[in-house]
Amino acid sequence: MDTYHNQKATNNNNKSRYLVLADIGNSAIKLGIADTETATIHQYITCETIQDCHEWFKDMPSSQIFYSSVRHGFQVEGLMPNSSWKIISAEPFIEMDALNFKAGLDLGIDRKLACLAAFQVVEQPFLVITMGTATTLSLVLDNTCKFSVIFPGLGLSVKAVNDNTRIMVEPNFEHLDNPAQTTTIQDSVHAGVLFSTVFAIEGWVNYFHQQQQYFPKVIISGGYSNLISKFITTKHIIVPNLTIKGLLKLFLNSKVRKIIQNQT
Structure with missing residues (x-):
């Protein structure tokens, strides 16, 4: 089975197919390590601090972090272990998927993503x-x-x-x-x-x-x-980890993927 550990040894010159999904809550940072080729999340991690996240990232190849945050004043750039990583907010893309949040009530980004994930269930x-x-x-x-x-x-x-x-x-x-x-x-x-x-x-x-x-x-x-x-x-x-599953659903949206690819 291919993992991000052996991918690091064999594919250092290629873009990683692995994606870090980050749900930055008020009291913890929840991560999902996803394989974008198979559209699956193969590991969930809960971190109390940015340093905890970096411990998990240290064995990974350079990757993208697709995140949502409800934590006031949180410096999301600090999640990147080094400058070769990319960090992308889900916020600008949330209106591009199945649910019409413009016409509904004002929800936090985490709740919108949870609703997106529930839409699949x-x-x-x-x-x-x-x-x-x-x-x-x-x-x-x-x-x-x-x-x-x-x-x-x-x-x-x-x-x-x-x-x-x-x-x-x-x-x-x-x-x-x-x-x-x-x-x-x-x-x-x-x-x-x-x-x-x-x-x-x-x-x-x-x-x-x-x-x-x-x-x-x-x-x-x-x-x-x-x-x-x-x-x-x-x-x-x-359904555990709804917000992280919503992040993956949004990232895999073809319109969102195209915009992100053009930006990077």
Whole structure:
């Protein structure tokens, strides 16, 4: 099997067929190492710092980084381990794929990419739920985002309790089985944060059913997906790394590829 390690030894004079997809979030940088010839992502990596990214890049041939970023003030050029790498923002190309974001609501680039990836998985209408620093819900119908809400994620909610009260709690939800399991103050915080999120998601899905007559397919992605999945009664699927998969879908769009090739 050809990998980027042996490609480095044999194809140093050619453009790398490998692409780094970078989802720069508020608390971590998630990477996908993709093969553009086979249109597949063969490795996912989570980095806390730029230095962590460079450790992964050091054995790779010079490549392109196709990225999205929601982190305020982040210097994306720092991701490049050296000047032979190229870094390209997904932002200018997001309107060139299947979904019409101009006609819909104002979404962050990460959520737009997640919706693009979901478009390949299920039929419309669908509801994309991302479980990151924030919990987000995005409803897509008729190739347009019709509805969007954002509320604090599980970790951020616990941090708000720690920052504004005398309680100090680590975000640890794995031991909870039901909302009534609150024998300690820590359990009360965990249950309040976790099940408030569960009930909010269920409430929004019921709202679509009853008030809007939408019956969306539900896709969940993000760090707490498996945890939330245990308690949500609505039929749903879990698709990890939606934003990175959306980056690959966008990069492989023929119009986008042509523009990028002309630029490089």
